[in-house]
Amino acid sequence: MSGLAESRPRRVLLDVLAVLLPAVAVLLAQNGSTWALVTGLIASAGLVLRHWSPRVALVLCLPGLAGGLGWAAAFVALFRLGRARAHTWWLVGWVSLAAASALAPVLIWQSLPPSDVALTVTVVLIAAGSPTVIGTLIATRAQLTTSMRRLQAATDAELSAKADTARAEERARIAREIHDAVGHHVTLIAVEAAALAATSAEPDVRESAIRVRGLAKEALGEMRSTLGLAAEERDSTSARAIPELVARAQRSGVRVTLSDECSQAVQLSSGVSRAVYRVVQEALTNVSKHAPGAEVLVELTGDDDLLRVVVRNGAPMLSARAVSVGNAPDVGRGGSGLAGLSERVRMLGGTLDAAPSDEGFELRAELPLTRS
Structure with missing residues (x-):
């Protein structure tokens, strides 16, 4: 929560600077042309809309680019357009439109040799494309970071599930081992007790043997229930x-x-x-x-x-x-x-x-x- 509280003033400060600095640049660099000054300030003010619609903000920068003082605002708008991660051909089209707006007055009103025309077009295209490319790269990096975090979370969940499965399988193996080993001996006790009850002529011995057989069967049933091997929960416990x-x-x-x-x-x-x-x-x-x-x-x-x-x-x-x-019960320790x-x-x-x-x-x- 504190991180959000700290990042919000920072975002507000960056938004203010993104609008204010291009406006200051227009005021400091104005060349005496009222058209250039007005269009430059409009371009700077239009940056307020860049989060809502970067295309609208860039359109408001086009007259400023034609006037020569809209470059600072156009850089911000083009960067935001790249952050929006629009389709590649759309980005190429918007960059070409911005470059054409800046080149048109120069090519129309000035007579330049072919070499200067080529150099001017190259410089303008680089100037218009650079902030867009930077914005796209930053957006891609953020998307990759999010994807890596999700992949890491999915990997951790998969590893945790595998560990749980391994523990469950080990518990089941131990339960089977206990059932097979202990259950075998308890079953033999029940069988021997039943045989003793059937062959002994002493009533007390028969009664004790029958009771031992019943206790052995009860112990076997409780063991199966505790180990989760019984078909349903036993009501005898x-x-x-x-x-x-x-x-x-x-x-x-x-x-x-x-x-x-x-x-x-x-x-x-x-x-x-x-x-x-x-x-x-x-x-x-x-x-x-x-x-x-x-x-x-x-x-x-x-x-x-x-x-x-x-x-x-x-x-x-x-x-x-x-x-x-020596008939006292063994109390143990x-x-x-x-x-x-x-x-x-x-x-x-x-x-x-x-x-x-x-x-x-x-x-x-x-x-x-x-x-x-």
Whole structure:
């Protein structure tokens, strides 16, 4: 904006000088002829019209050229005519007309030898053609500069599109590799679990094997959905699947209670719905790893603006016997699940807090209640 503010006074100054300087030249060079003085000043005043119509401005310069004092104004008009980038033959015609206007009085009223006539015609044609050629070259340079900028912009856009395509192809390749490698092993787990359920005579073993097979199939389906290889978005990772998630945790031995006062009552956007599911899923996974045997309460509440997810658990209640026989869950050293979950919630405009409470641990998430 400041560049425009600075260039506008400059353009005004150049326009004033383009009219004023030819007029001053006429006044300083006037040869006592009233006709030459008047036509020269008219030619200078006519330069005001050069932006609107350079041809009209040049026509007003023709009497001044005939009078001998219109050359300064004609230079400006011819330069502007060249900047207008008219057809080449039109430019040749206008330059010839200007030269003829200046030559006619000389050839009519003066008797010159052929050599002087040829020299005079050459000089006048050069004088009339030079500003036109200069104007045309400047206009061509400006047009080429604009074309180069557009070409550069198109090239940059093409390179950016190629880079995006390359990244997309690489992501697709990685997704296929993950699916083929991990999916193969998860499928084998499901097959082995099904075989164990079919061959074992122990009811508890069969039940556990069936549950493992179901979890393997669920993991495979979620992996395909996450990698974009599923035919459509899975409903099993939405807020409406939270009761099944809780029931599955209960069957695995987690003492969890669900209190849902919001998510089942409204149609959430897909992003918020999946984030709510992941919050509860991550909380139950952490309870199983870090607080086995603890009582867990999952609460989902909301108002007109926010959906609140709170997962509280008490102190772990793992028996000494389970520890002694080495059946305690492997708690690991802490992963990046909460960090990734926090980033997912933050990208949806929400917040995620996880901290110890008086009785155990609490995970609290607040998400905008954006309905689809």
